[in-house]
Amino acid sequence: MTKVGGAAEGSGKRDRKGAQGRGFRVPTVQKLGSLLQLFIPDAVDESACSICKLQDIARHLGWDDGTTHRFLVSLTEIGMLERTSDDRYRIGVLAVQLASVYVAGSRLRGVVIRKIEELSAATCLTADIAALQCGAMVVIASRQGSTPLTSRCMLGEKVPLHATAGGKAILSQLDDGEVEELCRGKLVALASNTRTTMSSLMRDIAAARESRFVGTLSEYAEGLRSIAIPLPAGCFGVRPAALACSGPAILSGSGWEIAEEELRAFAAQLHSGAF
Template identity: 35%
Template sequence: MQGGRKSSSVGKAFELIQAVSETGRSGITLSELARHAGIAVSTAHRYLTTLLELGVLDRDAAGSYHLGVTLVALAGQYLEEDGLRAAARPYLVELVELSGETVHLGIPAGNQIVYIDKVESAKSVRLVSRIGSRVPLHCTAMGKAVLALLDRRRAEEIVACPLDRRTPRTLTGLALMDELDLIRERGFSIDDEENEEGVRCVGLPIMNASGQPVAAFSVSAPANRFSVEDCHRLAPSALAMAAEISRRIGYAAARNGTSGTGRRAAPATAEARDP
């Protein structure tokens, strides 16, 4: 690629791959993919034939397309070598033991958060999610934790976009900006049934060596057993973990005992809710 020009063929191929990934286990047909990409069925078939040969996609007996083993292998290699995931993993496990609930790790991608790791709760009733899925920045605990620490102009640009009100509790506009100010002050975010009704989460940002929010983690649970008060009780321990993960990937402020937001981190022995 020269002069900053993009390959439309590569872009279209990735658009098709993304469409397949969003369908999950159900898969997607050739005609549906062509319609999604806005191209002729014959053109879509040509792209898909190459992707099948490369193992990037797979096709089942019914003719529906799914992600292939090549992507699984590449993703596995990436996750094994990823320093952020390795640094965070012990703390995710510890946080599950402390809270009794499911913990996610995610990284920002545009106006979304992508799940890159997950440690499941041992409880019989737990949340359904998968590594690789995407959720919005503006109405999730991880997303708001990152959004609050972005450059203010960038945050304002995102908030000014047409934002999906996923539940009656979803915050937008000035209400969301006020929420981001609060998150900046206290160091953690709460998704109070804003992304999915019946689900509540508390989220913490992870900072890199440049002082940028490069990731976040969250504790998520059914709202009927995880109250806002539980989120606040768990936050001091989670803040200490966020500071330590940030330190491990190079964030200098964490070495002085502060959290990713510059607030003093509480000791990890702070009271947490009963699992």
């Protein structure tokens, strides 16, 4: 008899609800998750997404080649992965289908996605939706801006929480203990104004909690400005998310003023339950 997550398998009608409450896990599913995480791009570690050959995947995960091959073949057969002519693996069509179903499953998600289209068109800035996933901010929808110098994140890309307005908007919805657990030891300096101490980061988060608005300048990249509002848990998954605009700090016209006005108004609507 094998134990999984503290609960014995094959025990008949045991308290499944209780087992789930204690963190019941299926090892095979956990392994699949670890493998699929390798295909998510990382904004800081650009080499992470280059792990796409069988031997590279096996070495990175510490698996033998045979086990890795079985997992890759199974994921390829169901369409979650695709195998290229040069024996590399990449995300498959099933992932796109699931993402489409996910977006269509909530009226509020549709409202927020339309909002990034409106924001980008009105301001020429890049507008993104991002959510908390695996200890990072993951971009799940984006509309690229049209300024000469644009800010752009790949869909699915993992971005540090501590150096972006969107990341801080997400952190503002967590308690202090969760923030410290997610960020301690990860406050890497990326630009001249990056917060590299927990005390400075916590001050920003406290201000974000009070105003439901975040602004950053030269924290993720020099000359890059971003502003964001929190999106409540349930809007994009069970974890908090954020809606952000980003682009060059020096921008001709009234793009930044429009972006801030629109985001603050949208945050008030969300908070009031207008949607």
